[in-house]
Amino acid sequence: MQQLTNYLRQLTYKLVPGLDKQPSAQQQTAVVLMTYFYFLLPFFIAGTVWLWWVADWSILIENWGILLFLLLLISQLDQRPFILPISLSENLTLPFSTSLSNLLSMTLLLIFGPSALWIIWIVAIGSAIRTGWQERQQSLSFLVALNNFVQSSGTSVLVLLVAGFVYTHTGGTYPFQANDLADWLPAVWSFLALSTVPLLIYFLPTWSVTIQSGQPLNQQTFLQLVGSGVLLSLLTAPFALPLALVYDAQNLALFIWLCLAAMFTNMLAYFLSQFIILTQTRSKELRTLENLGQTLIIAPADGSTLEAILAQHLPDLFPTDHLAVHLFTQLPNGEEPAWPTFTLQTAVHWP
Numbered sequence: 001m002q003q004l005t006n007y008l009r010q011l012t013y014k015l016v017p018g019l020d021k022q023p024s025a026q027q028q029t030a031v032v033l034m035t036y037f038y039f040l041l042p043f044f045i046a047g048t049v050w051l052w053w054v055a056d057w058s059i060l061i062e063n064w065g066i067l068l069f070l071l072l073l074i075s076q077l078d079q080r081p082f083i084l085p086i087s088l089s090e091n092l093t094l095p096f097s098t099s100l101s102n103l104l105s106m107t108l109l110l111i112f113g114p115s116a117l118w119i120i121w122i123v124a125i126g127s128a129i130r131t132g133w134q135e136r137q138q139s140l141s142f143l144v145a146l147n148n149f150v151q152s153s154g155t156s157v158l159v160l161l162v163a164g165f166v167y168t169h170t171g172g173t174y175p176f177q178a179n180d181l182a183d184w185l186p187a188v189w190s191f192l193a194l195s196t197v198p199l200l201i202y203f204l205p206t207w208s209v210t211i212q213s214g215q216p217l218n219q220q221t222f223l224q225l226v227g228s229g230v231l232l233s234l235l236t237a238p239f240a241l242p243l244a245l246v247y248d249a250q251n252l253a254l255f256i257w258l259c260l261a262a263m264f265t266n267m268l269a270y271f272l273s274q275f276i277i278l279t280q281t282r283s284k285e286l287r288t289l290e291n292l293g294q295t296l297i298i299a300p301a302d303g304s305t306l307e308a309i310l311a312q313h314l315p316d317l318f319p320t321d322h323l324a325v326h327l328f329t330q331l332p333n334g335e336e337p338a339w340p341t342f343t344l345q346t347a348v349h350w351p
Contacts, residue, residue, distance in 0.1 A: 012035075059112055110176040171186045191233075195237070
């Protein structure tokens with residue numbers, strides 16, 4: 001696995017022009033994004049081909065109104081994901097994002113079958129375009145949008161298709177109906193598949209990322225990376241059952257109200273996660289400033305080590321910004337400064 005990780009890292013530097021001239025934090029981010037892209041691309045292709053093969057376009061035409069409503073709702077939920085920041089090390093944090101769109105996606109599957117999963121695919125296209133536009137000023141905007149699209153479309157669709165396959169092959173039918181206890185068992189099996197398949201899909205890229213971060217793939221690291229998403233699926237997916245039953249009972253008003261309630265719940269989780277991330281960011285910045293201050297206090301008074309100290313700490317304080325520091329390059333009346341002069345830049349080129 002170490003050799004494969006090194007090869008993928010070298011491939012990333014070949015495919016992304018000028019990556020070696022970017023700050024180290026952006027280089028690491030690009031390598032992580034492309035690592036997930038390499039490993040998840042086959043699943044993306046498999047999910048898209050499978051969806052095309054099983055699609056019944058008449059279902060989409062006959063139910064275009066409610067599907068359009070769910071498309072808009074899922075799109076809004078995807079714009080407000082709540083973030084689960086998983087720290088592998090002090091300098092590498094993987095922000096795993098999710099939302100209650102998973103709940104509505106499973107509801108789509110249980111009501112209309114796999115054909116309705118084209119909604120997920122369309123939402124992923126819009127999300128990738130929106131992400132690329134929002135990040136257009138950043139040097140890695142294309143990589144972020146590409147990785148977002150691969151994970152949100154083909155990979156997510158493949159997981160749902162596997163869940164649907166398990167559902168139908170254990171006796172489930174579309175739309176979901178619960179006339180007796182046996183009708184619930186196929187849904188239970190599908191939820192287990194929905195929660196465990198991502199564990200298999202993300203195992204190799206997670207392993208590769210931990211190698212790049214210098215962390216061993218121990219039980220704690222793996223559970224931190226993957227367990228959060230699996231647990232969330234197990235907690236949210238069962239709520240798709242009452243939604244499907246309400247729709248099957250032709251209570252459209254209640255169905256729409258429950259979907260809107262899921263959206264408001266997602267918004268609450270989004271704002272809470274943003275507050276947590278802001279708090280963690282401020283704590284990290286304060287620790288970095290404290291380390292910089294302590295280093296400056298014990299540094300020689302003649303300033304001989306000032307350039308090295310700033311070169312060590314400033315990139316961590318401003319990982320995505322270009323910063324130039326000029327220390328007494330010119331003094332009036334031709335005076336000579338009492339300490340060494342230098343010009344320090346945190347990046348080779350302006351962004």
